[in-house]
Amino acid sequence: MSKRLVIISNRIPTDSAPSGGLVFALHETLQRKGGIWVGTRQATNASLASSLTPVPTQENYERLLFDLTPDDHKTFYLGFSNSVLWPVCHRRGDLVDLNRVYEEGYIHVNARLARQLYQTLRDDDLVWVHDYHFFPLAAELRKLGFRGKIGFFLHIPFPAVGDLGALPAQINLAEWLSEYNLVGLQTRADVARCLEMYRADERAELMIDGEIKYRDRLTALRSFPIGIDVDTFTKHAAQPLKRELQRSLPKDMAIGVDRLDYSKGLPNRFRAFGRFLEQRPNISIRPSLLQIAPPTREEVPAYRNIRLELEELAGRLNGENAELDWTPLRYIHRNVDRTLLAGLYRHARVGFVTPFADGMNLVAKEYIAAQNPEDPGVLVLSRMAGAAEDLIHAVLVNPYDVEEMSDALLRAFNMPIAERIQRYRACMAQVIKTDVNGWSDRFLAMLDRCTSSLLWNSPPSEDSKVL
Numbered sequence: 001m002s003k004r005l006v007i008i009s010n011r012i013p014t015d016s017a018p019s020g021g022l023v024f025a026l027h028e029t030l031q032r033k034g035g036i037w038v039g040t041r042q043a044t045n046a047s048l049a050s051s052l053t054p055v056p057t058q059e060n061y062e063r064l065l066f067d068l069t070p071d072d073h074k075t076f077y078l079g080f081s082n083s084v085l086w087p088v089c090h091r092r093g094d095l096v097d098l099n100r101v102y103e104e105g106y107i108h109v110n111a112r113l114a115r116q117l118y119q120t121l122r123d124d125d126l127v128w129v130h131d132y133h134f135f136p137l138a139a140e141l142r143k144l145g146f147r148g149k150i151g152f153f154l155h156i157p158f159p160a161v162g163d164l165g166a167l168p169a170q171i172n173l174a175e176w177l178s179e180y181n182l183v184g185l186q187t188r189a190d191v192a193r194c195l196e197m198y199r200a201d202e203r204a205e206l207m208i209d210g211e212i213k214y215r216d217r218l219t220a221l222r223s224f225p226i227g228i229d230v231d232t233f234t235k236h237a238a239q240p241l242k243r244e245l246q247r248s249l250p251k252d253m254a255i256g257v258d259r260l261d262y263s264k265g266l267p268n269r270f271r272a273f274g275r276f277l278e279q280r281p282n283i284s285i286r287p288s289l290l291q292i293a294p295p296t297r298e299e300v301p302a303y304r305n306i307r308l309e310l311e312e313l314a315g316r317l318n319g320e321n322a323e324l325d326w327t328p329l330r331y332i333h334r335n336v337d338r339t340l341l342a343g344l345y346r347h348a349r350v351g352f353v354t355p356f357a358d359g360m361n362l363v364a365k366e367y368i369a370a371q372n373p374e375d376p377g378v379l380v381l382s383r384m385a386g387a388a389e390d391l392i393h394a395v396l397v398n399p400y401d402v403e404e405m406s407d408a409l410l411r412a413f414n415m416p417i418a419e420r421i422q423r424y425r426a427c428m429a430q431v432i433k434t435d436v437n438g439w440s441d442r443f444l445a446m447l448d449r450c451t452s453s454l455l456w457n458s459p460p461s462e463d464s465k466v467l
Contacts, residue, residue: 004122005029006120007036007128007130008039008127008137011023012038012039012063024229025229025436026440029437031060033061035062036061039066040065040067042067043068049067052064053066066117072109075105078297079097080102080106081106083097083099085167086156087166089163089357090263091157091163098168114137117141121146122148123146123148126148126444127151128150128443128444130155131153131155134152135152136176138179139176150179151182151184151443151447152180153443154183154190155359155360156358157358158190158194159173160193174197174201174214177194179217181220181450181451183222185222185223186226189389190386191222194221195221203215218451220446226436227362227431227433230435237370239343249347250288252285252288253288253349254273254348254349254380255289256289256291260294260295260310263357264354264356265354265355265399266293266306267309267310267313268354268400269399270291270317272354272405273317274313274321275405276409287328288327292341293310294333294335310331311331314329317329343370346372348367349413350379354380354381355399356384357384361386364379364381364388364391365387365431367379368427369431374421376420378395379391379395379423380405380409382396382397384399391427393423395423
């Protein structure tokens with residue numbers, strides 16, 4: 001593929017080569033193919049740039065930054081992106097904070113980014129837009145006359161039709177997504193929900209080949225389940241933990257690693273672990289749960305509330321169950337190096353991944369990849385995680401059912417080694433199948449094959465070059 005690749009995402013690495021997850025995948029893709037990576041940065045009003053700002057790099061691609069003012073951060077990022085779109089996509093309409101200023105800020109930022117981006121784009125570029133922050137970006141680029149191919153990938157769950165009713169009346173996801181040549185979603189269930197949205201819209205028609213015709217535009221819609229860099233993570237996990245840390249960790253340990261978000265089901269996870277402690281048949285066995293939950297979006301009230309709830313639950317659980325030489329719940333509210341995480345996953349006998357809603361959940365795949373094939377641990381996984389669609393040999397649970405999760409922990413800690421190996425091998429085959437490098441290659445190959453709509457060949461507007 002000789003066409004130039006241009007990637008847009010909210011976050012972008014600004015120092016050395018990144019590692020892990022989506023950032024690693026995009027970095028490796030651009031290293032192989034070359035191109036441009038555009039991301040946002042917070043800036044003061046005084047230093048707001050009128051064009052994309054280059055970042056010095058030794059990589060095989062360019063990095064460009066788009067400035068967000070303090071007001072942009074409040075309205076575009078904290079406001080509409082994370083207080084409206086995020087809860088809608090995660091089935092929490094009760095947490096939606098509607099504010100006309102948020103909506104206006106979201107549209108304004110996407111329009112301004114499109115204007116600055118348009119100055120850099122060539123007509124034959126392949127543009128790849130990532131995540132809910134930029135739903136309307138293709139529509140704004142089309143207004144300016146960009147004729148090239150634009151793909152979109154949503155990393156979080158696609159909302160159900162009923163949840164879309166919580167959005168402001170002026171917001172039309174069907175209209176925005178129809179401006180893309182290719183829309184990629186994490187799971188087949190996400191694709192089904194997106195198709196349901198278009199079925200409910202009289203302006204849309206579902207084509208036999210799986211494309212969507214909306215007005216006079218054609219958009220391809222597919223599932224591209226994202227994965228991890230399996231080889232790198234497996235190598236990290238094989239490195240032994242430091243001796244002092246190894247001695248401090250309990251033998252019977254479960255692990256959870258999640259951003260501190262209400263979608264992750266952490267309060268119920270703590271309650272399930274507490275119930276498991278009460279029900280364990282042998283009280284001489286002292287299992288522990290290591291929960292790593294780095295902070296995120298603490299300016300949003302819902303996130304402050306979940307932190308307070310977790311701290312109260314953790315204190316109560318340890319107060320009721322701990323001994324002088326045993327702390328059942330280890331709760332860490334900060335980031336832990338990803339290389340160290342790989343070793344902690346390998347040590348843990350149970351991976352406890354129980355979100356209420358999740359686009360994929362790469363922790364589930366990381367836990368599997370980190371295991372010792374000869375003596376693997378057991379993954380307890382929420383049915384609501386996108387990863388559960390393929391990791392069907394994990395112990396699947398309902399994250400709303402505390403008793404079921406408690407029973408699953410008991411089963412996992414006592415699972416015979418033959419069953420553990422059989423489940424691990426089946427899950428590992430799926431983790432390898434969805435390796436992150438193959439994910440990006442498959443998406444870009446399909447985007448390159450997409451045909452352009454006649455509507456997108458219209459001439460640019462007179463002010464298309466105006467910032």
